[in-house]
Amino acid sequence: MTREHVSHGDIARFAQERVNLPKDKADEYRAQARRLREKLDGYLDEHPDFTLKKMLLSGSLAKGTALRSLNDIDVACYISGSDAPHDVAALLEYLAARLRKAFPNFSPDQVQPQTYSVTVSFRGSGLDVDVVPILYDGDPQWYGNLVSQDDGSFLKTSIPLHLEFTRKRKCAQEIHFAQVVRLIKFWARHMKRERHDFRFKSFMVEMVLSQLCDRGLDFSDYPEALQHFFTYVARSNMNEKIMFTDYYSPSAVGPFMEPVQIIDPVNAANNVSRLYTSAQADAIVDAALDAGDAIDAALAAPTKQETVYYWRKVFGTSFQL
Numbered sequence: 090m091t092r093e094h095v096s097h098g099d100i101a102r103f104a105q106e107r108v109n110l111p112k113d114k115a116d117e118y119r120a121q122a123r124r125l126r127e128k129l130d131g132y133l134d135e136h137p138d139f140t141l142k143k144m145l146l147s148g149s150l151a152k153g154t155a156l157r158s159l160n161d162i163d164v165a166c167y168i169s170g171s172d173a174p175h176d177v178a179a180l181l182e183y184l185a186a187r188l189r190k191a192f193p194n195f196s197p198d199q200v201q202p203q204t205y206s207v208t209v210s211f212r213g214s215g216l217d218v219d220v221v222p223i224l225y226d227g228d229p230q231w232y233g234n235l236v237s238q239d240d241g242s243f244l245k246t247s248i249p250l251h252l253e254f255t256r257k258r259k260c261a262q263e264i265h266f267a268q269v270v271r272l273i274k275f276w277a278r279h280m281k282r283e284r285h286d287f288r289f290k291s292f293m294v295e296m297v298l299s300q301l302c303d304r305g306l307d308f309s310d311y312p313e314a315l316q317h318f319f320t321y322v323a324r325s326n327m328n329e330k331i332m333f334t335d336y337y338s339p340s341a342v343g344p345f346m347e348p349v350q351i352i353d354p355v356n357a358a359n360n361v362s363r364l365y366t367s368a369q370a371d372a373i374v375d376a377a378l379d380a381g382d383a384i385d386a387a388l389a390a391p392t393k394q395e396t397v398y399y400w401r402k403v404f405g406t407s408f409q410l
């Protein structure tokens with residue numbers, strides 16, 4: 090590949106300046122989540138029968154894959170007890186009421202149920218914390234029923250095992266795995282703005298890249314790694330089953346009927362992409378073909394100006410050198 094005009098180093102610099110959440114911000118938001126968790130722990134010490142058992146930072150901030158555009162802090166909250174409501178709206182009211190109890194120095198209006206989560210707002214600095222309920226029966230690996238942020242259904246899964254799963258890939262290719270995840274998420278975000286109805290959930294992006302990582306793809310050259318991702322998506326047509334054997338054997342994965350099949354690495358029965366239609370899968374394939382073509386054109390372009398023009402098709406106008 091020609092690297093005269095935009096090199097791996099240029100993409101890495103762009104990522105630092107425009108894509109990644111800066112480290113001081115990430116530290117600040119993690120500390121904010123930690124303070125909430127410690128408050129709950131303190132309350133639990135005095136009220137051991139309280140039904141909120143634990144709060145855990147989840148999502149991209151926990152995994153080190155957050156974008157600069159991060160706009161809330163994801164925290165999972167484990168709720169035990171058979172008396173917790175199983176209807177989502179009632180469960181969110183129940184969670185909000187108990188959070189108000191555990192955090193008495195927050196005014197009640199700072200704790201608000203949303204459609205599928207409860208928001209805790211901080212006055213002044215910081216981001217809002219988005220608390221997602223998980224119904225929990227004491228499983229030692231913290232499996233529980235997570236309220237899906239896509240449609241409010243209950244999904245059996247384990248957040249700590251997801252974090253461990255991602256940690257393994259991050260260790261296999263330090264810095265680069267997480268960086269390529271962020272770059273592809275940034276591309277997907279740009280596509281969502283450009284193309285009506287485009288969707289590509291971050292967790293799905295991460296699973297596609299995890300599979301490429303497991304198959305030995307080297308992520309250390311960013312233009313090449315991005316190109317491999319787009320080529321894989323285009324070639325697979327988004328209808329190849331993606332699954333992992335870290336936490337179950339392949340025989341545990343049943344047949345699925347949905348057009349896109351990206352199976353939860355910690356629950357063989359949970360298709361993470363079950364809500365995606367064939368049309369949505371086709372839109373992802375189209376966008377990947379275009380991105381692949383743009384990178385090819387960028388790598389072959391004779392001038393720096395043209396090279397930048399093509400990279401902007403992938404990342405938008407914030408791409409600059």
Ligand SMILES: Nc1ncnc2c1ncn2[C@@H]1O[C@H](COP(=O)(O)OP(=O)(O)OP(=O)(O)O)[C@@H](O)[C@H]1O
Pocket residue numbers: 147148149150152154155156163235237244246247248251290291292293353359360361362
């Ligand atoms: N369908 C699902 N099944 C099981 N767990 C899920 C599912 N969707 C999300 N999760 C859990 O929620 C976490 C957050 O997922 P999400 O797709 O919001 O990605 P994210 O890494 O937080 O990215 P973003 O920066 O876009 O918020 C995942 O890491 C996973 O633990």
Ligand SMILES: [Mg+2]
Pocket residue numbers: 148149163
């Ligand atoms: Mg998130």
